[in-house]
Amino acid sequence: MSDADGRPPLARLFAIAYRQLVDDLHRRLRQRGWHDVRPAYGFVLLAARDAPVTVTGLVELLGMTKQAASKLADAMVSGGYLQRGGAGEDARVRPFELSDHGRRLLHDVEQIYAELDALWAARIGADRLEQLRADLRAAVAGPDGALPAVRPLW
Amino acid sequence: MSDADGRPPLARLFAIAYRQLVDDLHRRLRQRGWHDVRPAYGFVLLAARDAPVTVTGLVELLGMTKQAASKLADAMVSGGYLQRGGAGEDARVRPFELSDHGRRLLHDVEQIYAELDALWAARIGADRLEQLRADLRAAVAGPDGALPAVRPLW
């Protein structure tokens, strides 16, 4: 597989880049003693940082069915990362909020994100990295500037 | 989920970009009448374009176990996209090559890749897109310039 071809498909590059980041993140998390963190957790933690998340919110963030999102949240509760929050106005919504444990994980995740950013900046230059991030953001964002679900539901 | 945050994690952007491309590719393939194409097929078709692929080759390309790679190739044979090629020197390797059907699919895939490239070029500019591709390639490639597996096996 001599890969000297100059313009590999974007999809392949994105797939490789994504896996590399996610694998590296989880490798570093394990080194720090986090052993039961699944790939999707990072997204959820970020989303839950400032306000409780709901199942429907996760559906919109991740682009999975509500059943899958519900299970994911349950798993994070089992792991002690999330806890059910007190119901608000609407008694149908059952919000989840970060537990202390979850907040500690979030802290490490954010720290590692920064490490990985620095790693990438070292590889291609900080300026190029920010350019890349901005272009990528512009390319995938909707007209309102909002990021779509990780996997949009058609 | 008001996502006006300026610097989303790279991993999220890559995940979104990847899914967007892959989903779009398969949507367009279905429009053209291809109904049983799985996400991994594209990578395999490209790899098999110029020379037969082997199970081990797929393992290195995709970063899955050889069992999974073997099944994937079998599925593509069932779909009529690959066929077993005549064994070469080494009787252990059982190469797969593109069938005519597979070559037709590859043709459509390449055409759609070009369409999607054009779409992205329209979004952020052709120059920026090439910059992005080059930077990304540089960031993920090994020192020899070879692209790693989609999902490296640690």
Next chain:
DNA sequence: CCGCATTGGTCAATCTGATTGACTATCGCG
């Protein structure tokens, strides 16, 4: 202020793509 479609969420069964584990056959080297 009541009826009913909509919305948020769960339970259960199933599927798919992958994994781990055990195995066979061929190769190539000392």
Next chain:
DNA sequence: CGCGATAGTCAATCAGATTGACCAATGCGG
């Protein structure tokens, strides 16, 4: 020749997601 390394397969299992059926709270039109 003998033996470790390499290419591949078979079988069982798993994890994360899906489809389908369902319940409870909401809120809007008449």
